[in-house]
Amino acid sequence: LDYNKVQGWHSPRIVPFEPLVLSPSAMVFHYGQAIFEGLKAYKTNDGRTLLFRPDKNIERLNRSCERMCIPPIAPDLVLEAIVRLVEVERDWIPNKEGTSLYIRPFIIATEPYLGVRPASEYKFMIILSPVGAYYSGRQLVPVKIYVEDEYVRAVPGGVGHVKTSGNYAASLYAQKKAEELGYDQVLWLDGKENKYVEEVGSMNIFFKINGEVYTPKLNGSILSGITRDSVIQLVKDWGVPVHEERISIEDIFNAYKNGELEEVFGTGTAAVISPVGELKWNEHKMLLNNSETGEFSKKLYETITNIQYGKAEDKFGWTKEV
Ligand code: PMP
Incomplete structure (x- = not known):
């Protein structure tokens, strides 16, 4: 999704993983207006796909937005984006205990501007990656x-x-x-x-x-x-x-x-x-x-x-x- 002051958050779309084109003066590069989240989707033995407390990540995303002067984003919209992407990538979720699909929603300030103030243009993106088991077997490593x-x-x-x-x-x-x-x-x-x-x-x-x-x-x-x-x-x-x-x-x-x-x-x-x-x-x-x-x-x-x-x-x- 993109944000500007006239349209608010708009243009949701799913695109292949590819490089982004941003202005060298995009404010995120200079003033660090960037936030992110991290959650996982798990595959059960009977083939279901489960998210763990996604509402909590979405709440925290919006708390991060507020503190970093980024416009809030409707929780339902974020959840829908996550769900749609997990549906697209479902087959990539490894069917082995300990493995999962890592989901990384993030927002960056894209407005090209050199003064210090909250930006007026942003991008909200979600990238996903299958991740291996943190521990091999059930043996936790201190x-x-x-x-x-x-x-x-x-x-x-x-x-x-x-x-x-x-x-x-x-x-x-x-x-x-x-x-x-x-x-x-x-x-x-x-x-x-x-x-x-x-x-x-x-x-x-x-x-x-x-x-x-x-x-x-x-x-x-x-x-x-x-x-x-x-x-x-x-x-x-x-x-x-x-x-x-x-x-x-x-x-x-x-x-x-x-x-x-x-x-x-x-x-x-x-x-x-x-x-x-x-x-x-x-x-x-x-x-x-x-x-x-x-x-x-x-x-x-x-x-x-x-x-x-x-x-x-x-x-x-x-x-x-x-
Ligand atoms: N503290 C920091 C600084 C973190 O980056 C994380 C990972 N998100 C945590 C704590 C643990 O948070 P959570 O249980 O939501 O992953």
Whole structure:
């Protein structure tokens, strides 16, 4: 779809994957007015195709639009676009557990203009790609995480809570540094005191301490992950207390020292659940679960993926057949 001030969002069309023609002065290149989403379509054993909570992605897309001064787009229209494209590409969805069709809706400012202000022309596009299983078999692989206490990804009052490209650009340097030190991902701290835990590169973070679950509360600089929300609902449903609150890295280290830090895991569309085997904070190395996947992380992963692949009862109404 295209947007201009006279026609609003218009001209929906499905075209082959091909290069885009844009003016070199398209505002997105200079001022970063760009947002995106990520969700997946799964094929069930009996041949159905399921989307996982697409309404949540569409809501978040519009929250990103608002913060980035991009005109909102009717949720029904976005859903229809997703459904139509999945129908076209349905045969590409691998029929093997763990595999899926990744769906990437995004909006960019296309107006050619050199001054700084919200653009008046945009393109909304959706690209799709089959993706392999994140883990081979059902064996989850724990990751090593580096707690970043020098660089920040997002600051209070900024754009960390929405899915805009600049957040990821800002994260690259620290991610590269962590990789050079032998770590898989960065755990970001808050952008004010550098003391409170926020999230991982493309995942929210959870801690299981003394039988209860803790995750940083949404504070304006953390992305409101859809997997995060699903995990919170599930854990509450299991009768395990969940605390959404400010959590300092020092508290995590103290829980570790006292032997109370049972499991740490990330949540996101790509991995669903990503167990953490090691957390490195300054000179402290926290080794978790002998670098193996904890039972709680495994149970969450299995419960959510069974719902996504239509193998378990969808008691929360999370899947949408297309
Ligand atoms: N935080 C960030 C910065 C992300 O990019 C993602 C991936 N969208 C997440 C958290 C997890 O969100 P979700 O569960 O919706 O994939």
